[in-house]
Amino acid sequence: MAKAKRKKKAKPAKKKPAKKRAKAKKKKPAKRKPAKKKAKKGAKRGKKKPAAKPRRRKKKDRLTPRLPFVEERPAVSAPKSRSRKQVKAARDAQPAPEPVPEPKIPKSRKKGRITADVLARRQREISVSEFFRKNRHLLGFDNPTKALLTTIKEAVDNAIDACEEARILPTIDVTVRPTAENRFRIAVTDNGPGIVKAQIPKIFGKLLYGSKFHSFKMSRGQQGIGISAAGMYGQMTTGKPTLIVSKTGRKRPANVFEVVVNAKKNKPDVISEDTTEWDVPHGTRVEIELEGRYTKGSRSVDDYLKATAIANPHCELTYTNPQGERFRFKRATDELPPEPREIKPHPYGVELGVLIEMLHATRARNMFGFFRREFSRVSPKIAREILEKAKISEKASPKRIARQEADALSKAIPQVKIMSPPTDCITPIGEELILAGLKKEIEAEFYTAVTRKPSVYRGNPFQIEVGLAWGRTKEERAGKDKTQADDGIIGSKNGTRNGGGSLAKLLRFANRVPLQYQQSGCVITKTITKTDWRGYKVPQSRGALPSGPLVILVHMASVWVPFTSESKEAIASYPEIEKEVRLGLRECGRRLAVHLSRKRREAEVARKRSHIELYIPHIGVALKQILDLDDRKEKKIVSNLTEMLYRSHLDAKKGAS
Amino acid sequence: MPKKKSKPKKKKPAAKVKKPKSRKPRVKAARKKSSELRISSRKRKKPKRGTIDAKTSRSIEGEAGGIHKDIVRWKKPTMRIPIRSLSNVRYNPTEGYFALKRGRKERTLTYNTVKTFAQSLRMMAVAKELIETDDIATKREMYYISKNWEECRFNEQPESDTVMDDIEAFFLVNREQLHFVPEEKGGDVAGRLIVIDQDPATGKDIHIDCTKFGSGAYSVPTSVEGLKFETKAKFILAIETGGAFQRLVKHGYYKKANCILVNMGGVPTRACRRFIRRLSEAHKLPVYVFTDGDPYGYMNIYRTLKVGSGNAGHINKYFCVPWAKFLGVTPDDIKKYKLPTHPLKDVDIKRIDDAIKNDPFVHHYKAWQNALLKLKSMKVRVEQQAFAAHDLNMVVDTYLPEKLANKKAFLP
Structure with a gap:
């Protein structure tokens, strides 16, 4: 995987002393373009991490294969002061402004009582890797089925991101091979730019290392946890390291690494390193062996890849499932989506904590410069207005802004009218490509798609897209037609319709990544449920999804998708998002209603036509009997009558439509 | 009657009317059966002149002829049938009975009426044949006769009884004149x-x-x-x-x-x-x-x-x-x-x-x-x-x- 991008920490607010910061900087940028580096600093955002009580681990507790994820709780253990050299990532996790006070040791008043200093000895820093090893459910490894899916998902997301960033049309192969019962080796191969040798271990062996966290830009990955966590899960359950093969150029050899995550230190341990020949110009292959369970149906790997193919019509996906069946999801367009632009945060979207952090981190020398430089859409006039409202001098140094003043600033910002953030930083899939994606993967009789105009929630630009596919597949239709024909011949009226009562199928996407879990907690589902589909001639019971042969696709593209949790399974509810989804659904619903009523009219015409054709001949027969007519006259009767009735009943209807 | 009909001539395109192809086989099937359709094995002959039967028979032919003429002239045929309900009778003690008023319902041939229309005409054809063969059919038998009519058949006897009452009223005759008889005994x-x-x-x-x-x-x-x-x-x-x-x-x-x-x-x-x-x-x-x-x-x-x-x-x-x-x-x-x-x-x-x-x-x-x-x-x-x-x-x-x-x- 060419994923250099995932990175940093999930929760971290970080404020480091300048020295450390500089160090960190040096390291990270390895992969990035210089321009981004600069932006990074200002753009850091994140939540403060609550001061965690460092827990200590036994020394010998190294990362070894077969270590179960959840190990013995470090019950109350001996306090220990932190070693200064403790892993850097851990430091990142530490909220900067909060000095960790060295515990003062009060005298114990009673004998045997555990005193604070006893406790203090047990307190120590936690490595993020350890944290997530214990809390793997936060990352989507709650159960074997989900673990398999999450691993593939992380690898594929990274692969596509890397290809897009390098402006390469992604061609990705996914293979899931069973190695033992409940054990699979997954291999994801892409044709991306490859990863430079020095970065390979860090990207795959270190949590919260990546390129995306610091950028305010639309991308699939955000945090730099996923692929290394997947590797860690694999190594926990099978003891096998992550295997990476990466080639960056035609003339260069491919590097082969075997890497494990050293959970204690959150750093990579390289097991082996080698080079090999690989007959592709460039690309990356990641292999992870893990314990999992392979299932079919909804929320399966197959489903995920299909959904991915729909939302990423520029990708070519091949997939070999554990049974050895091969699927190919063809590319529907040869055009890469335009590269998303990186933007600075908008003042409306910045919370107090983030603001304080930005104040400390900025390189601007005064407050005026700070606003101009670190935010989008802040003109000199607006910068002055904000500062005036907050009663802060333009010349004040950002580093000296006290908490109260920062508070005043954050209160002042909403009072100033600021232009919405630029929205050209978002690259929606586009109506045509949504249609193309739906058409190639879902068989239906009617498709429609709407791309809403970009909008803004909490200062973050976003854009909603909705697609609909309606209708049965060919086999289902064939089945139904047969039933109908039977009805006609036998005259029975109890034709049961297949699939009549099933609920609509929902495809949710965030930045082109399918969301498969927590459907009910997602703003998309809620909005669909609240929409009155009966107005669009689609059956729906109260408080439920609409029913019928319907597939609803909703995509949210944003520089920052507000997930309800780290595992990125559901989108949080904001009124602005809900509104856009609703409007998109309505537009699609209206088009569907037009289609359905046209279809209904056509069906009615067909029904009338056959009704007429059924009985007219009998009039001919009767008149022939009564009047002793010859066949020619009888034919004439039938044809005249048929024509007359067509004219008055069928043509009129056609004209109306 | 239809007996002497030659077989349907296959290759004579009926007209310039465009017929959907799927319809043709149906028409043929219906036509073929009809020529074989006999209601009674008795010999048919024209009723003697001046008898009630002759009159009834003539009026059936007259109405059917009018319908046929309409069709040939591209006019939608219509049957005008007296409305059969209390609202369409008047009572005058000097007459002493409920006499029909003028209310008529027009049964014009449309999509909605095509089935009843076809059934009525076919029943008229049966009545005519009954008259000519001097046979009778009970209401129930009429219902069974309709079983030969394919899609036109009556599903329940009340449907056929209603159509029969309509025809009676249409010709302003008693049903016995059409040679349909009730099964009920008199008293x-x-x-x-x-x-x-x-x-x-x-x-x-x-x-x-x-x-x-x-x-x-x-x-x-x-x-x-x-x-x-x-x-x-x-x-x-x-x-x-x-x-x-x-x-x-x-x-x-x-x-x-x-x-x-x-x-x-x-x-x-x-x-x-x-x-x-x-x-x-x-x-x-x-x-x-x-x-x-x-x-x-x-x-x-x-x-x-x-x-x-x-x-x-x-x-x-x-x-x-x-x-x-x-x-x-x-x-x-x-x-x-x-x-x-x-x-x-x-x-x-x-x-x-x-x-x-x-x-x-x-x-x-x-x-x-x-x-x-x-x-x-x-x-x-x-x-x-x-x-x-x-x-x-x-x-x-x-x-x-x-x-x-x-x-x-x-x-x-």
Whole structure:
């Protein structure tokens, strides 16, 4: 995987002393373009991490294969002061402004009582890797089925991101091979730019290392946890390291690494390193062996890849499932989506904590410069207005802004009218490509798609897209037609319709990544449920999804998708998002209603036509009997009558439509 | 008739009319079957001129010819059928029966009417063939004949009965004239009456003495047109239920009162109505009606006998007995004889309201309005046989003699 991008920490607010910061900087940028580096600093955002009580681990507790994820709780253990050299990532996790006070040791008043200093000895820093090893459910490894899916998902997301960033049309192969019962080796191969040798271990062996966290830009990955966590899960359950093969150029050899995550230190341990020949110009292959369970149906790997193919019509996906069946999801367009632009945060979207952090981190020398430089859409006039409202001098140094003043600033910002953030930083899939994606993967009789105009929630630009596919597949239709024909011949009226009562199928996407879990907690589902589909001639019971042969696709593209949790399974509810989804659904619903009523009219015409054709001949027969007519006259009767009735009943209807 | 038809000529394109291909096979199938369709194995021949059959046959041909002409001229054919309901009859006491008003429903051939239209025409074709072969078909048989009509068949007999009634009304004839006969029997007759009928085989007259049936009774045939009567009775007593009829027969009431008893068995059939009409007409006999004391007995039974029904307005003229009078049981009798009662059912109350609102006969007679309203306010109904509560023979010994002694008190 060419994923250099995932990175940093999930929760971290970080404020480091300048020295450390500089160090960190040096390291990270390895992969990035210089321009981004600069932006990074200002753009850091994140939540403060609550001061965690460092827990200590036994020394010998190294990362070894077969270590179960959840190990013995470090019950109350001996306090220990932190070693200064403790892993850097851990430091990142530490909220900067909060000095960790060295515990003062009060005298114990009673004998045997555990005193604070006893406790203090047990307190120590936690490595993020350890944290997530214990809390793997936060990352989507709650159960074997989900673990398999999450691993593939992380690898594929990274692969596509890397290809897009390098402006390469992604061609990705996914293979899931069973190695033992409940054990699979997954291999994801892409044709991306490859990863430079020095970065390979860090990207795959270190949590919260990546390129995306610091950028305010639309991308699939955000945090730099996923692929290394997947590797860690694999190594926990099978003891096998992550295997990476990466080639960056035609003339260069491919590097082969075997890497494990050293959970204690959150750093990579390289097991082996080698080079090999690989007959592709460039690309990356990641292999992870893990314990999992392979299932079919909804929320399966197959489903995920299909959904991915729909939302990423520029990708070519091949997939070999554990049974050895091969699927190919063809590319529907040869055009890469335009590269998303990186933007600075908008003042409306910045919370107090983030603001304080930005104040400390900025390189601007005064407050005026700070606003101009670190935010989008802040003109000199607006910068002055904000500062005036907050009663802060333009010349004040950002580093000296006290908490109260920062508070005043954050209160002042909403009072100033600021232009919405630029929205050209978002690259929606586009109506045509949504249609193309739906058409190639879902068989239906009617498709429609709407791309809403970009909008803004909490200062973050976003854009909603909705697609609909309606209708049965060919086999289902064939089945139904047969039933109908039977009805006609036998005259029975109890034709049961297949699939009549099933609920609509929902495809949710965030930045082109399918969301498969927590459907009910997602703003998309809620909005669909609240929409009155009966107005669009689609059956729906109260408080439920609409029913019928319907597939609803909703995509949210944003520089920052507000997930309800780290595992990125559901989108949080904001009124602005809900509104856009609703409007998109309505537009699609209206088009569907037009289609359905046209279809209904056509069906009615067909029904009338056959009704007429059924009985007219009998009039001919009767008149022939009564009047002793010859066949020619009888034919004439039938044809005249048929024509007359067509004219008055069928043509009129056609004209109306 | 269609017998001499040559086989359908396959290759003659009917016209420039575009026909969807799928339709052709159907047309052919229908046509082929029809040419083989025979209803009766009897030989057909044109009815003799001047007979009723010839007239009916001609009018069927006339209507069908008109429809055919319309079709050839690209005009949608229409059948105008009298509306068969109470709203389309009027009551005029000098006429004495429900006569049709002008209301017609137009059954123009449209998408919605095409099936009934086809069924009506096919039934007309059957009627014509019945006339020509001098055969008959019961309503039920008609229903089975339709089973040969493929999609046009009737699913239930009531559907075919309705179409039959429509055709009757359309031609303003009695259904017997179309050679359709009811299965229902007419009713029972006992009393001082000799009916002169003919032996169906020999055509010789047969004299039937209606006093000679013991505890049984003479049964009214489905067709009463050819009957002749000899009687010296003074009146005809038409009775609703078999139970009351049997009691009167058992005790030889007809001898005591010198009358003819007729058991209608509920709503009188056409044959029964016609029988009473012809009998009373022939011998100038008054007709008294004895039913249960409820709206059904008053309206559905008595009124139908006296003035006819809304449903068959076109035949009322010949099938009613305008001089019939209502003997009982009247609402007043309930009190007078302290009869045990049942509460009125909802349908009864509805029937009363409906009669007062819509029935031209009730509109005309204040006495009936009062009787119905009285019944409604008493909220009870009474049966003919309720007299048994006092004495099994009270009806014979007390009630009927007392009523007959005061004929003026009969309801009109």
